[in-house]
Amino acid sequence: MGRTVRLPGTETRDRIVAHVDVDCFYAACERLREPALRGEPVVVGMGYEPGTDHGAVATASYEARRFGVESAMAITQALELLPRKIDVAGTDHPVSEAGFYRPVDMSFYESVAGDTRELLHGRAETVREVSIDEAYLDVTGRTDWETVEAFGGELRAAIEGEVGVTASVGVAPTMSAAKVASDHDKPDGLVVVEPGEVAEFLAPLDVEAVHGVGPVTARALRELGIETAGDLAEADPAVLGSEFGERGRRVHRFARGADDRAVEPRGRPKSLSRESAFTEATDSPDRQRERLRTLAAAVAERARSRGVSYRTVGIKTVEPPFDVNTRARSLPGPVADGDLLAEVALELFAEFAGDPVRKLGVRVSNLSFADGEQPSLTEWTNTTTASDEESDTPDGQHSLAEYNEDPGDEERNTPDGQRSLTGYD
Ligand code: TTP
Numbered sequence: 120m121g122r123t124v125r126l127p128g129t130e131t132r133d134r135i136v137a138h139v140d141v142d143c144f145y146a147a148c149e150r151l152r153e154p155a156l157r158g159e160p161v162v163v164g165m166g167y168e169p170g171t172d173h174g175a176v177a178t179a180s181y182e183a184r185r186f187g188v189e190s191a192m193a194i195t196q197a198l199e200l201l202p203r204k205i206d207v208a209g210t211d212h213p214v215s216e217a218g219f220y221r222p223v224d225m226s227f228y229e230s231v232a233g234d235t236r237e238l239l240h241g242r243a244e245t246v247r248e249v250s251i252d253e254a255y256l257d258v259t260g261r262t263d264w265e266t267v268e269a270f271g272g273e274l275r276a277a278i279e280g281e282v283g284v285t286a287s288v289g290v291a292p293t294m295s296a297a298k299v300a301s302d303h304d305k306p307d308g309l310v311v312v313e314p315g316e317v318a319e320f321l322a323p324l325d326v327e328a329v330h331g332v333g334p335v336t337a338r339a340l341r342e343l344g345i346e347t348a349g350d351l352a353e354a355d356p357a358v359l360g361s362e363f364g365e366r367g368r369r370v371h372r373f374a375r376g377a378d379d380r381a382v383e384p385r386g387r388p389k390s391l392s393r394e395s396a397f398t399e400a401t402d403s404p405d406r407q408r409e410r411l412r413t414l415a416a417a418v419a420e421r422a423r424s425r426g427v428s429y430r431t432v433g434i435k436t437v438e439p440p441f442d443v444n445t446r447a448r449s450l451p452g453p454v455a456d457g458d459l460l461a462e463v464a465l466e467l468f469a470e471f472a473g474d475p476v477r478k479l480g481v482r483v484s485n486l487s488f489a490d491g492e493q494p495s496l497t498e499w500t501n502t503t504t505a506s507d508e509e510s511d512t513p514d515g516q517h518s519l520a521e522y523n524e525d526p527g528d529e530e531r532n533t534p535d536g537q538r539s540l541t542g543y544d
């Protein structure tokens with residue numbers, strides 16, 4: 120793989136970025152401690168109640184995906200798609216459900232994620248952790264374009280050998296292209312996109328593959344006749360800007376291979392949040408409240424596991440198509456109390472209950488850290504700046520947050536919001 124001719128106006132720097140994303144992460148973790156699940160359809164989710172549409176799929180093994188199971192689907196529906204199995208551990212439902220269902224066990228997944236992170240930090244100059252199973256690595260000083268394929272293969276083998284899960288790796292001169300590359304051959308994939316080839320690599324892909332383009336934006340782009348990444352690269356940035364704001368201009372640059380962001384480590388979070396999209400907008404207050412409770416519990420658990428208490432509780436609602444509302448309330452002092460968090464979130468939501476809602480979010484901010492170290496003003500400011508630069512989040516999920524680099528995350532299907540702790544503003 121020799122270096123190829125550089126397209127003018129595309130990549131500006133010789134950076135080698137690897138994006139690593141574990142394959143069906145929660146399911147992979149379940150298989151790690153229960154090898155009998157290997158090769159089987161496995162559905163991992165939360166809040167499952169047999170016979171109801173309570174409880175949404177967080178992830179499913181690729182075997183289950185082949186039957187049409189996807190994230191955000193009701194667990195009951197997912198299990199019905201699968202071949203009948205008798206094992207329903209983790210539920211009080213005795214027999215005859217389909218597939219293997221395992222309830223989310225965040226603390227175990229966090230420990231596996233910790234092992235993975237440690238390995239990644241040993242193999243890169245800089246690591247930016249994006250979510251529980253995903254990170255960008257700056258490996259410029261560790262390899263070169265002639266040997267990077269072997270480097271990536273070795274990285275994958277190390278993750279599999281030392282952690283016990285498989286990951287897909289994308290290597291490219293930019294972060295946004297590395298992200299698309301890691302997704303391109305999932306699972307178990309390794310895709311290297313060399314400098315000068317980014318726009319060409321992206322061009323034939325569906326526009327939704329472009330980093331930062333979620334399903335909602337993709338639909339709007341298609342209505343403008345923009346079907347592929349190549350169409351997006353050729354679209355008029357002024358039109359994209361007027362239709363989608365800065366996000367439109369950003370995805371246009373990404374589609375052209377232009378992205379000069381450096382891989383930078385994450386700062387201390389300014390907030391912790393979870394959000395979750397409904398498959399279709401819903402105006403059922405019961406479903407809305409149930410989802411908020413699940414999100415509040417997930418945020419509370421994450422805060423607990425990181426030793427974080429919080430003074431401000433916020434919620435976000437997204438009404439179709441992009442109407443974002445946020446409300447927040449500050450408490451007299453910092454707390455780490457999941458029940459209180461849920462209660463405040465539900466109160467804040469009361470004025471929206473029954474409106475059509477396609478996405479909900481719960482966030483805590485004004486954080487205090489158990490290590491006693493309060494973030495300094497400078498840290499706050501820096502975090503804010505970094506986040507603002509990097510996020511303009513299509514469905515607004517991300518700006519001042521822990522994991523804010525994925526402009527596309529906003530639109531990502533985070534049905535039960537379990538995926539990552541993104542912030543929103
Ligand atoms: P992803 O990396 O998006 O998904 P995945 O690892 O399960 O599958 P793959 O990368 O092979 O496509 O998310 C990582 C974990 O986050 C996932 O295992 C479960 C959780 N998650 C949710 O809880 N809800 C969601 O909607 C999504 C997409 C993920």
Ligand code: MG
Pocket residue numbers: 140141142143144252
């Ligand atoms: Mg993954």
